[in-house]
Amino acid sequence: MTSSSQFCGLIAIVGAPNAGKSSLINVLVKNKVAIVSDKPHTTRQAVYGISCHENLQSIFIDTPGMVLTPQDSLQTYMRKTSRQSLKGADISVVVIDVDRAHHKANRLLLKESIKQGIPTLVALTKIDNWKDKSRLLPLIESYRDLESDIVGFFPISCHSHQGIEELELTIRKLLSPNSWIFPPNTVTQLSFDVTLSEITREKLFLSLHQEIPYKLNVVTEKWYWRKNKRNKQKELWIWQNIVVEKEGQKKLVLGQDGRRIRHVGLLSREEIQNQHQCIAHLFLHVTINATWMERCYG
Structure with missing residues (x-):
């Protein structure tokens, strides 16, 4: 494969604490590259999950949950890491837990991503918790003022993988012609x-x-x-x-x-x-x- 036929991009996965970012990365990469727990602030640093498909390389960046009011040096570092990941990304996926759809971090991150001028997608996670899926419509409607700047809303489940394929295909279509950053078979940048x-x-x-x-x-x-x-x-x-x-x-x-x-x-x-x-x-x-x-x- 020549570099001229390769596509590659950095995709920042951002969201409020405990929104399901790490679980989403692991599903997209089809490998466990990010640790997962039900406690906020499990992710402390940017973790790359690298997925190669044919001539495409998607580099997903798992970021710490956005801390609105940092209380110590670690929380300040995590907030800075989340914002820096957005600035260096080619695409962003803002992960919104449907049970905390109106967390202040959601709208803040959406606006920051749009401000960067990069394609912005919204992944609505943990939809397994909602038996009545019609509730998703008013949730999406609540972001109507930003809708014109958002590529799409993707209701997903990291447990059943519902909606994952559609999200994955959309991301691949947004990748630009670029040489691969990592060799094939690399799944993360962590030592x-x-x-x-x-x-x-x-x-x-x-x-x-x-x-x-x-x-x-x-x-x-x-x-x-x-x-x-x-x-x-x-x-x-x-x-x-x-x-x-x-x-x-x-x-x-x-x-x-x-x-x-x-x-x-x-x-x-x-x-x-x-x-x-x-x-x-x-x-x-x-x-x-x-x-x-x-x-x-x-």
């Missing part, structure tokens, strides 16, 4: 150690409640492949540090008699083994650093 950290962070988000998941970070300190001398199979050895801000948070992460961290380790190890089709050895420890957030995102 291997970061993808390992993200898996464990997702399991912590699913296992913890209240504000604790938001206050922690996971760092892969070391990893390597080693061949088992007995069966000659490759094994992945990983050491990770879970960083929290306070002693009380450390106790919650560890759980009674270390039960929670063992459970998290089990879930992470299972997913890593499934993804890489190998035996994985995962070692977790927890440290306290009151300023980790400021040092990473300040």
Whole structure:
């Protein structure tokens, strides 16, 4: 394939916190590149999900949920990342959770995308929650003042994949003639150690409640492949540090008699083994650093 026959584009997936952006990326890429939980602010950085189809390369950018009033350095960083992703994109998809259709971030992001002068699509997610689909019409009607600048509204379900194909085909038609940015078979821009950290962070988000998941970070300190001398199979050895801000948070992460961290380790190890089709050895420890957030995102 020559570069002159290639089409490529950056598609920013933006929306309010917990609107379903990461789930949508994973469905579009047909691969799990972004971690998912039911808690806001799971996504902290821009994550690329790369999909290649014939001579087309779609680079979907999973962005943090738009924070209207940042409370700390991490939220400020996430808000900045979301806006920067829009500025660098060729196309945008504003993801609107139908149950929170009038969240202030929705209209803000639509206006910002339109201001950038790029094709703007709206994905109405979680339509499984609405048995009466006629309710979608007045929802769409509420954005009539922006309708002339919007390519289309796409009711979708990341669970049943309803409406996904139509959204996908529309995006492909909007791609411009451009050389591919990434080699074929690349699914994300994240480094291997970061993808390992993200898996464990997702399991912590699913296992913890209240504000604790938001206050922690996971760092892969070391990893390597080693061949088992007995069966000659490759094994992945990983050491990770879970960083929290306070002693009380450390106790919650560890759980009674270390039960929670063992459970998290089990879930992470299972997913890593499934993804890489190998035996994985995962070692977790927890440290306290009151300023980790400021040092990473300040």
